[in-house]
Amino acid sequence: MRRSGEALPSSHAAGGQAPAPAGERSDWATLRRLFPYLWQYKWRVLAALAFMVGAKVANVGVPVLLKNLVDTMTPKPDMAQALLIVPIGLLLAYGLLRFSTSLFSELRELIFAKATEGTARQIALEVFRHLHSLSLRFHLERQTGGMTRDIERGTRGVHSLISMSLYSIVPTIIELVLVLTILGVKFDAFFVWITVAALVLYILFTVTVTEWRTQFRKTMNELDSVAQSRAVDSLLNYETVKYFNNEDFEAGRYDASLDRYRKAAIKSQRTLSMLNTGQQALIAVSLVLMLWRATSGVVDGRMTLGDLVMVNAFMIQLYIPLNFLGVIYREIKQSLTDLDKMFVLMEKEREVRDSPDAQPLAGADATVRFDDVSFAYEPARPILKHVSFEIPAGKTVAVVGPSGSGKSTLARLLYRFYDVQQGRITIGGEDIREVTQSSVRHAIGIVPQDTVLFNDTVEYNIAYGRPGATRDEVEAAARAARIHDFIAATPKGYDTTVGERGLKLSGGEKQRVAIARTLLKNPPIVIFDEATSALDSANERAIQSELKSAAQDKTTLVIAHRLSTVVDAHEILVLESGVIVERGTHAQLLAKQGRYAQMWALQKSEAAPLM
Structure with missing residues (x-):
């Protein structure tokens, strides 16, 4: 999920607990x-x-x-x-x-x-x-x-x-x-x-x-x-x-x-x-x-x-x-x-660990809140600076902005791949650092930008969202992700092997498998990180309704580059250099004639010759 402008994590990052080199053990x-x-x-x-x-x-x-x-x-x-x-x-x-x-x-x-x-x-x-x-x-x-x-x-x-x-x-x-x-x-x-x-x-x-x-x-x-x-x-x-x-x-x-x-x-x-x-x-x-x-x-x-x-x-x-x-x-x-x-x-130290008295996430309320969150992979280059926003339960919030602005870092922090260095992130009012990591990740589903699949069958990769799911449930998820017809047309159907990291499939096919996997998991919180970036315009429009359906009544964070995919979001955040510079609905942001309106006009002009 790293964009070309985002800093790679370093073992010397601020807030990290990278262990010192161990002495020679006898x-x-x-x-x-x-x-x-x-x-x-x-x-x-x-x-x-x-x-x-x-x-x-x-x-x-x-x-x-x-x-x-x-x-x-x-x-x-x-x-x-x-x-x-x-x-x-x-x-x-x-x-x-x-x-x-x-x-x-x-x-x-x-x-x-x-x-x-x-x-x-x-x-x-x-x-x-x-x-x-x-x-x-x-x-x-x-x-x-x-x-x-x-x-x-x-x-x-x-x-x-x-x-x-x-x-x-x-x-x-x-x-x-x-x-x-x-x-x-x-x-x-x-x-x-x-x-x-x-x-x-x-x-x-x-x-x-x-x-x-x-x-x-x-x-x-x-x-x-x-x-x-x-x-x-x-x-x-x-x-x-x-x-x-x-x-x-x-x-x-x-x-x-x-x-x-x-x-x-x-x-x-x-x-x-x-x-x-x-x-x-x-x-x-x-x-x-x-x-x-x-x-x-x-x-x-x-x-x-x-x-x-x-x-x-x-x-x-x-x-x-x-x-x-x-x-x-x-x-x-x-x-x-x-x-x-x-x-x-x-004996490698775990940088992110559960506190001794951590309890599972209550799960009654799926409201997600970023409260004055600051984070840096490296001290010299902060990625997020005092970011605050809320995704009410059952609503959709989209984050847009240029590459390297910190959009995907939001997803990593919500998944608790890293702990924030300032502020806090809550789900249902509970600080995710005070509950078990397993319960947090159980409550979240993600469709990442770069989908990597196991070198196994299509069925295995879709069912990975919920191990033990039946073939009927897997097929239902595949239909919802608009990939069932493609799978059924292959000689081995759902038993088709996808190859190392899924290289036998196209980028769009891999992404649709990832969408099916998340739909099968059916979590209360969903993250779409450039979920349609590898799809052509026709497939993107076809699957957009399925994504909208999948997000129905779920707390949804959409990270997007194509603005056309977020026009229906309840709130859109424009993130630049780790700071929220604009926020509002699609109509409100266009009316402001600010950064979002400039990005919208630019993307419309780039798409015009193709129409």
Whole structure:
């Protein structure tokens, strides 16, 4: 609804509550923010932890059982009878432990799946709801592609964070404690110290290098969001690109973004290779030391062959998950970063919010009043200056004036997309800042100048005015808006898809769908913001009677450029530079021979050659 002369809203606008840039949130703070969502499923969390411990106990028991099996099979005197019986029992126990490891792991994932999916769903839904609650100022400044990518990555980050921590980090820690306990109790402390030293060095190296690499990952994400935003913005403005033959220009901009992303990705891969090489070197050295110590023990008679097999199996079980520690740690860090971005969206301050004790609009009286209203998107450029007028219940007031005079700002303020900085707006005597926004918007219907439709069917877009309306009600609204015959003539009728932002329809068809949508809503207050601007003269005259009928007994605010559409208004306001310079009926304003009369004469002379 913005005219070319109106100022775009700014985050530094007077009266705005644009939040200050938030400080960098720590990973622990992000985890604390996530914890309440998970704790709603506390019994599933505890059950999953119990199954996880069971899986690790069974997993650690496998090398111990393998040691006993090897020792049992080692030839000894008087063991001919045992050779036939003991291995069978050990083999069965070995198979049972292997199966138990997998069984407990699957049970853990099965139990915890509902918690993971439920948490991701709840956070995504809260972000979605919060974004809809933010002011128009935020949505005019946002980059849709980048924001949707942040939400997508944040939702995926919930899954990754839970998966990596609960299924990789925590089980590895449990297994490490069990293995170190067994090594310390059964053998000398040398095995424990080698393992601990290797793990400490491994973790320090991994964390240090991964922290250093985080900057490259962040750069990749930022460049990815930029590329996505440019691609989405270009595709949304497909027609504009075609009008100016700028396909190559758009492809060049997109390619430049992709090239910057490519360079960042190569740098990230180079550092990843360095990380993986260092990790493998540390693992190889520690494995050699452990096996050298175990082999020496076997040669010296301090250890059996089974002990050697057990130590080797323990090391393999420990180092295989550690092998992925760099990847896991990086993914956890990335998930925390992505999740934090989504939490930042959730914490965006709402510029327009309901007061704690706000009650729904009473609705008995639909009289609208602007009382000494002043407003500016930016302090340096006021849009409305001490505007006062009243629309009595069931009457029609029209506002006319040049572009940039503040006409559409009146509609935005009435809808409470912004709060006034001086004065007040009332409906039925109630200040709209003291009642709920939902009740205010429920009482108002609008036909905007720039109609944007959902990429869905015609029926869906008309029924959006009152979700749940029947097909008969939708058709009745379409007939009243003079678009039913057009819809019925299409191959799919009301099931016709209108395309992205309704681009498959002409401007006039989109506007008539918007009129039908508002007629279906049937609110007590109606705003027509240049409601016939996209219609030709014949259709405008045809639909004018329908608009008049739709406004019957409703409190109506008409914002118009064509004066011919407002001649029947009970009062006409002439707005210039945010100030009402004239007011009265059509006849009264013509008789004054002032600004309105000049505008009327100018429009009559422009229309004369076409008649």
